[in-house]
Amino acid sequence: MTTKNCTELFLSRKGVDPAKTAILFLKSRDSLTNADHVSFGEFRALVAKGQSLLASRGVGPGDTVVLADTLSPVFFAWVMATLAQGATLMLVEPWMPLANIRHVIELMRPKAFVSGWMGSLWGLRSSAIRAVPHWIRTSELPKASTGEAARARDVDSSQIGIVTFTSGTTGAPKGVVRTHGYLAHHQEILEGLFGFEAYAGPDLCVFANLALSNLASGRGSVIVPADWKASRLALVGELPTGVRPETLSCGPAFLRQFLKHGRADALRSIQVGGALTDCAIFERAFDRWPDARVTHVYGSSEAEPVALIDAREAVRRSRGRGYFQTLCVGTPAEGTRFASDEKGLWVAGGQVCPMYLGSEKDNRENKRRDANGDVWHLMGDRIAADAEGIHWYGGRAQQDVALFELEQRFYAWFGSSAALVHRDPRGRLALVGEGVSARDAEIRAQFPEIEIRVEARIQRDRRHRARIDRAATLKKGAAWLTR
Numbered sequence: 001m002t003t004k005n006c007t008e009l010f011l012s013r014k015g016v017d018p019a020k021t022a023i024l025f026l027k028s029r030d031s032l033t034n035a036d037h038v039s040f041g042e043f044r045a046l047v048a049k050g051q052s053l054l055a056s057r058g059v060g061p062g063d064t065v066v067l068a069d070t071l072s073p074v075f076f077a078w079v080m081a082t083l084a085q086g087a088t089l090m091l092v093e094p095w096m097p098l099a100n101i102r103h104v105i106e107l108m109r110p111k112a113f114v115s116g117w118m119g120s121l122w123g124l125r126s127s128a129i130r131a132v133p134h135w136i137r138t139s140e141l142p143k144a145s146t147g148e149a150a151r152a153r154d155v156d157s158s159q160i161g162i163v164t165f166t167s168g169t170t171g172a173p174k175g176v177v178r179t180h181g182y183l184a185h186h187q188e189i190l191e192g193l194f195g196f197e198a199y200a201g202p203d204l205c206v207f208a209n210l211a212l213s214n215l216a217s218g219r220g221s222v223i224v225p226a227d228w229k230a231s232r233l234a235l236v237g238e239l240p241t242g243v244r245p246e247t248l249s250c251g252p253a254f255l256r257q258f259l260k261h262g263r264a265d266a267l268r269s270i271q272v273g274g275a276l277t278d279c280a281i282f283e284r285a286f287d288r289w290p291d292a293r294v295t296h297v298y299g300s301s302e303a304e305p306v307a308l309i310d311a312r313e314a315v316r317r318s319r320g321r322g323y324f325q326t327l328c329v330g331t332p333a334e335g336t337r338f339a340s341d342e343k344g345l346w347v348a349g350g351q352v353c354p355m356y357l358g359s360e361k362d363n364r365e366n367k368r369r370d371a372n373g374d375v376w377h378l379m380g381d382r383i384a385a386d387a388e389g390i391h392w393y394g395g396r397a398q399q400d401v402a403l404f405e406l407e408q409r410f411y412a413w414f415g416s417s418a419a420l421v422h423r424d425p426r427g428r429l430a431l432v433g434e435g436v437s438a439r440d441a442e443i444r445a446q447f448p449e450i451e452i453r454v455e456a457r458i459q460r461d462r463r464h465r466a467r468i469d470r471a472a473t474l475k476k477g478a479a480w481l482t483r
Helices: 040-056 073-084 098-108 117-124 180-194 208-216 230-238 252-261 279-288 311-320 360-366 401-414 437-446 470-476 478-482
Strands: 021-025 037-039 064-068 088-091 112-115 134-137 160-165 175-179 203-205 221-223 247-250 269-272 293-300 303-310 328-332 337-341 344-348 367-369 375-378 381-385 391-396 419-423 429-433 452-455
Touching: 021 040, 021 073, 021 208, 037 040, 037 073, 040 073, 064 073, 064 117, 073 088, 073 160, 073 208, 088 098, 098 160, 112 117, 117 134, 160 180, 175 180, 180 208, 180 303, 203 208, 208 221, 230 252, 247 252, 252 269, 252 279, 269 279, 279 293, 279 311, 293 311, 293 328, 303 311, 311 328, 337 381, 360 367, 360 375, 391 401, 401 419, 401 429, 401 437, 419 470, 437 452
Parallel strands: 021 221, 064 088, 064 112, 088 160, 112 134, 203 221, 203 247, 247 269, 269 293, 429 452
Antiparallel strands: 021 037, 160 175, 293 303, 303 328, 328 391, 337 344, 344 375, 344 381, 367 375, 381 391, 419 429
């Protein structure tokens, strides 16, 4: 049985002005007048070229294409073209350890490797990538001749559309699967929850998957390069009215940076997720955009959104309990089911990705299928509902409750969440963080149970620069662990 390819959501959408901005990659003041900016009409033409190039290499339904390149309008055109062609797209990032994903590459046996120059260097290091029959430079796409219009090849709903990899912050990267059926259903969920179609202006977005979602909704995306330079953030406020963002979708680290250096007076809706957000970050956003709807989103790259709540209400409740961070995560998204055990929160629903690819061990530990065939995903967090049915984050399930509560008390007193509490092999409590040494005497007096205090830069996850990477942080300060 076949179903409509998920790209049909984009390719069959009517009434979108071809001249309307589809993607603006905001590198400089010249971005509006060069290849960093494409309209919907131009983007459709790029997708058609990409589909033609893939077909010329014999890539069709059931084949796999590896894409390794930085974000750009051409990158997104390659994504859409591969999906339209019915092939499976494997997305990799140059920082990703080859040893951890080689088995997935060998399992999928890609037919084509699409990359820029940096991606090519990454690929040359891998025997599995070197064995891929067809190497295509991403730069070939704009220069290719225009063929037939892009069309969505029919595929089974269970056909894998995209394979991504987790950041590895809590273990080795895992192959995360998104089928065509999942991608289409997830798009319906996002549109229903956030109502993006109600906004004429584009979305200032950090997450690549949301840029694809915006395209399917007929909305444009303004994307800032990953370095988040102050000069580039400032350019957002200089964009012409028709290209000026009306919504912002990001994590707390980007929001903090944008509050410092960015301008976007026209924002009407803000969605923040991906990591714990300090209450103060939200409060600065409320002051900057008093009339904007701000939503606090709880989820993960494999299941999002899981729960959500108006951010003003989440901050009010969190502050009411004396928390420095917004630990109130709200109520489950419509259609989401919760269950908890000693391993933490499990969730099921249309936004939950299918089983992992190429790792039965990870599937046994982090996924399960119930009697109805529904997949449950392990979030690994302690989440508990209060008497009103509002859910609260209580730390990672493997983290000692007392240590989590001590961290939260420290954050509220210290005025910063750039720290962690760790129990060393001898059972001593150690505080590792930024700015710790300057207030050592105060910390000793206020928290006598903390025996070791270490000044160290807190390492964050590579992807969103918000979640604390405890393993990486402690590794850098390994010398004190044996003192």
